[in-house]
Amino acid sequence: MIPTKGKKKWMQLPRDVVVGPDVIYDVKDVCDDLKLREGAFIVTGQNTKKIAGDVVFDHLDDCGYEPGIIVSKEASMDDVKKVVSEAEGSNSRYLMGVGSGKSIDVAKLAATQLDLPFISVPTAASHDGIVSSRASIHDKGKKTSIEVNAPMAVIADTNIISGAPYRLLAAGCGDIISNYTAVLDWELAHRLRNEPFSEYAAALSRMTAQILMDSPEAIKPELESSVRIVVKALVSSGVAMSIAGSSRPASGSEHMFSHALDMLAPGSALHGEQCGVGTIMMMYLHGGDWKKIKECLEIIGAPTTAEELGIEDKYILEALLVAHEIRPERYTVLGAGLTPEAAEKVARLTKVIS
Numbered sequence: 001m002i003p004t005k006g007k008k009k010w011m012q013l014p015r016d017v018v019v020g021p022d023v024i025y026d027v028k029d030v031c032d033d034l035k036l037r038e039g040a041f042i043v044t045g046q047n048t049k050k051i052a053g054d055v056v057f058d059h060l061d062d063c064g065y066e067p068g069i070i071v072s073k074e075a076s077m078d079d080v081k082k083v084v085s086e087a088e089g090s091n092s093r094y095l096m097g098v099g100s101g102k103s104i105d106v107a108k109l110a111a112t113q114l115d116l117p118f119i120s121v122p123t124a125a126s127h128d129g130i131v132s133s134r135a136s137i138h139d140k141g142k143k144t145s146i147e148v149n150a151p152m153a154v155i156a157d158t159n160i161i162s163g164a165p166y167r168l169l170a171a172g173c174g175d176i177i178s179n180y181t182a183v184l185d186w187e188l189a190h191r192l193r194n195e196p197f198s199e200y201a202a203a204l205s206r207m208t209a210q211i212l213m214d215s216p217e218a219i220k221p222e223l224e225s226s227v228r229i230v231v232k233a234l235v236s237s238g239v240a241m242s243i244a245g246s247s248r249p250a251s252g253s254e255h256m257f258s259h260a261l262d263m264l265a266p267g268s269a270l271h272g273e274q275c276g277v278g279t280i281m282m283m284y285l286h287g288g289d290w291k292k293i294k295e296c297l298e299i300i301g302a303p304t305t306a307e308e309l310g311i312e313d314k315y316i317l318e319a320l321l322v323a324h325e326i327r328p329e330r331y332t333v334l335g336a337g338l339t340p341e342a343a344e345k346v347a348r349l350t351k352v353i354s
């Protein structure tokens with residue numbers, strides 16, 4: 001982990017970011033570039049093993065890199081412990097997360113605990129965790145966002161990602177668009193609480209969301225070019241977080257709302273989908289152009305209502321009421337919390353609930 005005490009600034013960024021069709025077959029070249037050869041340990045998911053985990057394993061095996069592989073079922077501390085123990089037992093020298101958000105988070109935290117390099121090989125572009133220095137892990141009935149080492153490399157095969165259900169890509173767009181309200185919240189905290197603020201991180205984060213908002217019609221199912229746009233934006237958001245040294249540029253009140261939903265209505269919707277809907281409502285609270293956010297998500301085909309999220313209205317209202325308690329140290333437009341009347345007003349006016 002990077003030391004952050006004192007005045008010094010230490011930004012951890014991936015060294016290699018490889019994006020394009022069939023780049024999964026560049027995995028050996030990336031390992032070579034990082035001077036990592038024998039001793040790869042692959043953490044993959046149940047579905048994603050067949051889609052990409054086995055491909056990476058066979059490729060490295062053919063090259064004589066003697067990889068190991070494990071299937072992680074959930075992003076839990078138990079799975080992290082299993083990965084740590086197996087990787088230690090097989091004298092692994094580096095870890096690879098091959099799959100969606102959960103496999104990547106398990107591999108990322110295990111690599112940090114083992115003090116080993118980590119390579120991220122996403123099979124879906126569903127959120128910026130594919131490149132971030134955080135891991136969201138369930139422990140003792142609660143999900144926690146833990147600071148970890150950033151990936152040394154990200155290998156995003158746009159053919160594989162185009163084959164993932166479109167819903168995952170649309171969710172990635174929700175996570176990117178949420179940068180708008182995250183930055184507005186950060187600016188507010190800077191003005192009201194004198195919280196440290198990075199102009200560069202904020203500008204990069206805002207610009208990333210802006211590029212997507214300017215042409216939402218470019219995001220379509222099964223289009224390699226759409227995947228490329230979203231992956232680059234997710235990488236850019238990850239870089240903004242690395243510059244800031246926190247998730248502030250990409251996680252504000254809309255993420256707190258999403259984290260609250262994860263506790264109240266777990267497993268119903270994807271992280272990026274919830275963040276997109278949260279952004280509509282938080283933009284309303286900021287007095288900004290929430291209709292534009294909603295319209296953009298609609299064009300992309302991401303959910304904009306409770307019904308589309310598959311979440312009952314009562315959980316939306318409850319999440320709005322408790323969101324400010326999720327991370328009390330992170331000041332946002334939610335301040336000390338909404339009243340029940342204000343929560344209902346924002347959810348109804350923005351047509352998130354009807």
Ligand SMILES: NC(=O)C1=CN([C@@H]2O[C@H](COP(=O)(O)OP(=O)(O)OC[C@H]3O[C@@H](n4cnc5c(N)ncnc54)[C@H](O)[C@@H]3O)[C@@H](O)[C@H]2O)C=CC1
Nearest residue numbers: 047075100101102123124126127129132134135136164271
């Ligand atoms: N570390 C971080 O900074 C962040 C972590 N997260 C965490 O990530 C997790 C959610 O990740 P998601 O990727 O949204 O969901 P997920 O990991 O649950 O994956 C969703 C589904 O997509 C499937 N899938 C993935 N790629 C596929 C492909 N190419 N073809 C067919 N199916 C495919 C998976 O098998 C899985 O069933 C949560 O635990 C969340 O808290 C969320 C945001 C940021």
Ligand SMILES: O=C(CO)COP(=O)(O)O
Nearest residue numbers: 128145175247250251255
């Ligand atoms: O999802 C994230 C950024 O998009 C990470 O944010 P958190 O710090 O809220 O987990």
Ligand SMILES: [Zn+2]
Nearest residue numbers: 127128175275
């Ligand atoms: Zn997010």
